[in-house]
Amino acid sequence: MIITGVAVLAGCFLTGMLIGEFLGLLMGVDANVGGVGFAMVLLVLVTHRMRRAGMLPSATEHGVFFWSAMYIPIVVAMAATQNVVSAVTGGPMALLVGLAAIVAGAALVPVLARIGGQAEPLPPLEQDKTMAEVS
Amino acid sequence: MDVIAGVLEGNGLVFAFLVVGVLILVSNYFSRKLTRGRLQGSAIAITVGLVLAYFGGLHTGGERGLADIAIFAGLGLMGGSMLRDFAIVSTAYGVDLAVIKKAGVTGVLAVLLGVFVSAIVGAAIAAAFGYTDPVSMATIGGGAATYIVGPVTGTALGASSEVIALSVAAGLVKSVVVMVGTPFIAPLIRLDNYKSAMAYGGLMGTTSGVAGGLAATDKRLVPYGAMTATFFTGMGVLLVPSVFYFALVFLTGG
Known part of the structure; x- marks a missing residue:
């Protein structure tokens, strides 16, 4: 059933969020520390188990695929609700700080990605397939 | 007019699905026609979303971009952290x-x-x-x-x-x-x-x-x-x- 897949996703999501929240409390900070990350690891582990036990028919999988396909539309909605005015009118210093942080961070990406050997680039995307997926 | 606005406000999330769907369709069209697919449709859609957020913010003086305009309030739910994080987690499915x-x-x-x-x-x-x-x-x-x-x-x-x-x-x-x-x-x-x-x-x-x-x-x-x-x-x-x-x-x- 599709709802089983959605429910598994929801269960992993909420458990991960709780872990992140408790980790924040433990560290004494008022923030969720890695809740989404823990939820992702949980989802991978739980679905792996379920698949091996034959408890993951394709209808159930589709409950997860649906939300994964909704990811880009959700991100577009997120973009449309950002406080862009404040970013644009923040003045030269805010602009400079934001940009400099990006440049410094981006410059370090190749350095960190080299640790333990360079990873292979992903195979090129099939443009038409992405289009179909997104639209 | 009031009737239309009433329906759109009362069904904000569903209207948000329609708005984003149209935005992505149009963006994919431009991606193919104007950039021959070099700039992905999603990149265009996100940029257009940010531009809309700018004008929404200017118009209302609020902090939530387009979502501060009553009929677009559903975008706030659709693009809010709950659904965003839920969708992010779902992308992990199949990750090794x-x-x-x-x-x-x-x-x-x-x-x-x-x-x-x-x-x-x-x-x-x-x-x-x-x-x-x-x-x-x-x-x-x-x-x-x-x-x-x-x-x-x-x-x-x-x-x-x-x-x-x-x-x-x-x-x-x-x-x-x-x-x-x-x-x-x-x-x-x-x-x-x-x-x-x-x-x-x-x-x-x-x-x-x-x-x-x-x-x-x-x-x-x-x-x-x-x-x-x-x-x-x-x-x-x-x-x-x-x-x-x-x-x-x-x-x-x-």
């Missing part, structure tokens, strides 16, 4: 954990370096603009990390509201530019594999920026970047008002 374990060192280092490098850069620029007290420097440094770390740091240390507002603006600039700019800097920094995506997520840290930027670059990179980015703000909130602030106090001899 062995891959993440192999890149674990990269991920952890990326988050730690990301927090400190942004904070140092932000604090240095703040000092250049005349904000030389450790509290203001730490707050603006926090803003260079994310738009959440800035105000949390500022509130904890008792920074002025002007400095806190600047730190939020700096964080927003970072988030918006990462969303729009990631596809363009991706080839320069070899952002084309799971490991560099994990490094990128950890170094940039802004979850919304990374979520949007990687979606515009290559959707397959999203789970890896998001996984590390989600630890960043927590780490920033922990380290910037404490370790980083004390280091600044020490350096400025205060």
